[in-house]
Amino acid sequence: MQPSPRQTSLIDAVRAALGDAAVTTDPGDIAPWLDDWRGRYHGRSPAILSPDSTAAVATVMRLAAEHGVPLVPQGGNTSMVGGATPPVDGSALIVSLRRMNRIRSIDPAAGLAVAEAGVILANLHAAAEAEGMRFPLTLGARGSATIGGLASTNAGGTQVLRFGTMRGLVAGVEAVLPNGEIHDGLAALKKDNRGYDLDHLLIGAEGTLGILTAVTLRLYPAIAQRAVAWVGLADPETALALLRRLERRTDTIESFEIVSGDSLAQVLKHIPGTRAPLATQHRWHVLIEAVATDPTAEAPAELLERLLAPALADGQAADATIAASEAQAEAFWRIRDSLSEAERASGPAMQHDISVPVATMPRFMIEAAAAAEARFPGSHATAFGHLGDGNVHFHVRAPAGADAARWYAEDAPIVTRFVHDLVVAAGGSISAEHGIGQMKRAELARLSSPARMAALRAIKAGLDPQGLMNPDKLLGLAENPAAP
Structure with a gap:
């Protein structure tokens, strides 16, 4: 696609500041990064910007703010909720963090590692193991998921039972804010009472408040x-x-x-x-x-x-x-x-990443499945998940022979509303570990309290007044304070 005049000006400015390696405009090279992992969301973008340092990210962000061009941060593009897919109108440029793939340090004595946003999880595992340590977060996409994406979505994985989510494993954050300023919070301080915790605010923000460039991570002794x-x-x-x-x-x-x-x-x-x-x-x-x-x-x-x-x-x-x-x-x-791969191969289905109180999770898995199958005749509901932390992966498969396009367009949204209503009634959350992305943004607005939504809007407006960061995610286009 052809870039808009503002996008063209930004692309030229980034190329002049950071060199040709920081800009990709060939449609064939861009194409693999326009679709989400599940194949549900398809975007458009005329360019990928690929800074290779925190200073370069700051340059990109400052220039984007000057030109009023939205940006979509992207790591391994393994989002389960369309959180790293650009808008369909091509209004945003992708910012790839994949060149920022250095493990800056590993300190076994302190039990800490500093890894840049583009470090692939499996590579961090290997580097920590070589030092007799380990980073205890594991998931199926470890060969492609990046540290920045995992922190930006507050990922969970299969070891949350003992170690918690990504938020509990991050000891410090380095990030570039929407105006191009750098937040340096990498120091792993045990105590820090300087007001609001910016690190924890940026973790789980899904790239809507800035771009994580590096994190300090907690390591543990290797498994014997x-x-x-x-x-x-x-x-x-x-x-x-x-x-x-x-x-x-x-x-x-x-x-x-x-x-x-x-x-x-x-x-x-x-x-x-x-x-x-x-x-x-x-x-x-x-x-x-x-x-x-x-x-x-x-x-x-x-x-x-x-x-x-x-x-x-x-x-x-x-x-x-x-x-x-x-x-x-x-x-x-x-x-x-x-x-998840097997469920996807079984035919059209809605996959719900939800959480409920641990004590009620067993009953929810049985009763919610029965309720969904009764409400949608011919469908099949099943659940699996991390029993110790209340995280249920609740899937509802379409009836046999259903037309996938029609089912996704007409029935799937009704299925999701029904499931989410059950979750809220059980005192749970519509997103346990995958984030909101664009898949759940309408449901977040529908089911959240006015107090929560007002706070989210205020935070977004305060840090990203132009509404340039990862548009159409989390709060949604209608919730961005000033979509360009």
Whole structure:
């Protein structure tokens, strides 16, 4: 597409200031970055700007403000809610952070690493491991998701049970604000009472208040041993009881993932090379990982065997197996990491990333699925997620044979409103770990209190008065204070 006059002026100014490597205008090179990961959102943009330093990002932001051109920050483009896709009208330029891919430092003694926004999560894992440390946030997109994107969306992952979300793992933030000024908050201060916490404000803001350029991250000792178990059981209530039973006896459980029998069946059907961990079929399953950082401690496999034996004996667990090798452990995790991919391959569906209080999560998973299937005949609802933190991935598949385009256009929005109403009634959140993006912006406005929306609008207007940062995300175009 042809850039507008203002966009042309900005592109020329960035090229003059930062060189040709910082500007991409070839449509073929831009095309892969115009669609979201799920293929639901498709944008347009005449250029990608690719600064390679914090100073260069500041230059881009200052020039964008001068020319009044909106910007869409982008990392690995793995957003599940269309949060990194440019607007369809081509009004915004993409700012890629992928050239900012340096790990500036790793300090094992302090348990800290400073990583730039474009560092791929898997690369950080490898670098920390080489220093005898680890960064305990893992998710299926670790080979492409970037640190900046993870912090900007306050990502969760499978180890939230023990370590919390990205907000709990970030000890400091460096960012460029919409006017081009640099916020240097990388120092990992234990105490800092200078008013509002700008770091935490920028984490989870989805690029609507500025661009994260680097973060200081908390590291932990590398795992000396781990064990992964797969357990079959009757229902989510039993699963939560098993989790509480384990937590009373050990503090080494890092992951406790619940998977329905239907979700497992979809993986086995659509993901080549996967196989059922248990010989018998069960309505529900849990994946458990226990770790030890001290090589002299009780082996996690022995620990899980000791703790699961009574659960099997009294019928709380119907069947269980502990991975006999690292390859088998990875095979178990591959099933969990492939759940969304398998659901996507099953046909049109609405995937809802929601959270409810942990104590009510088991009942919600069962009752919400039944309610959705009753309300939408022919549909199929299923749930999986991080049982220990209340995060439910709640999917509603279209009836067999449904026309995907028509279903997404007509039925899917009604399905989502219905599910979100159930979530709010349960005291939950319509976004647990994927953010709001553009997928949930209308629902955020519909279901949030006036106080919350007023505060969000005021923060946006205060930091981004021109409304240039990641337009049509989070608050939405209508909520931007001054969309150009």
